[in-house]
Amino acid sequence: MRILATGGAGYIGTHVVLDLLEAGHDVVVVDDFSTGERQALARAQEIAGQTCEIVASDIADGAVLREALQGVDAVIHFAAYKRVGESMERPEHYFRNNLGGMATLLSAMVDSGVDRIVYSSSAAVYGTQEVLPIPEAAAGRPDSPYGLTKLQGEQMLEWMADRRGWSATSLRYFNPVGAHASGHIGEPVANGANLFPRVLDAYADARKALTVFGTDYDTPDGTCLRDYIHVCDLSQGHLKALELTEPGHRAFNVGTGRPHSVREILDGFERHTGRRVPHTDGPRRAGDVPAAAADPSRFHQATGFEATRDLDEMVTSAWRWFTQNTNGYR
């Protein structure tokens, strides 16, 4: 198949582009490199031993998209801003890029006759939920502008499926972590405000010791529980999702269903490195939910997908990437 990957130079996109190339697909990436890295794509192509086309552009440019969509069978739409905290400070920035950019993409797809899309959604569409693990049927209650953009992106696809007969699959990622087994591609520390990059940052510079926000939650060790999924498992999930060709919109959780606490993650790094993660315990942070975990069964039933990599592999691969690339892709 010929696949257009918007945002294919980002953390998750690079891993998926690599897997697509290895599976024999033709790939064209449209990326404005606002957070993505040319070097990451270069390395993905080198590992795969195959090349992809790269179009350096904002997805807001419909003419460029129409050109890039020539001969394309399906789109995987990663391009978006993803920082929850930043979206609280600058919501309009997120509305413009995540919703405005996506609306332009959908129009260009209509103009080009492309009717299949896999969309990077997020567990952020759920906000705070009482029932764990979270089923897809749980009402969307995003508690950030970022989460709202992800939910509204899904709703746009629901209407495109309903009105234009598209085949659309929204993947609600939980917490993607880790790196490719080669250690050559991974998440640049500067890119993420998430726990794994913060742990690595603290190792790099003890002055950036991380704070464990809340140690008195009603969880086994008092720290927050999250559903971490290895980025290489998540990547394989995209290849499975591409096989779903029936008209209609479907949304799936992509997680493991086996949450880990912040303390377990720190212990995992300490076991692997033999060094303490520089950190201090702090008070709870406003807006954090005590626990989040996916019910991943629906995606498994629909595609046979199963995440196989465990916490040790998440930690080991993240550490390998970090120690081989102390300055990220620079």
Ligand SMILES: NC(=O)c1ccc[n+]([C@@H]2O[C@H](COP(=O)([O-])OP(=O)(O)OC[C@H]3O[C@@H](n4cnc5c(N)ncnc54)[C@H](O)[C@@H]3O)[C@@H](O)[C@H]2O)c1
């Ligand atoms: N990483 C996570 O924790 C996580 C969790 C849930 C969902 N997601 C979603 O997955 C997708 C990919 O996330 P990621 O972690 O790889 O992020 P990332 O920032 O590494 O990648 C995003 C990519 O999109 C590009 N981009 C952004 N706006 C663009 C625009 N207007 N035009 C063209 N390119 C643009 C960036 O340059 C970058 O290459 C995003 O949609 C994000 O919301 C990520």
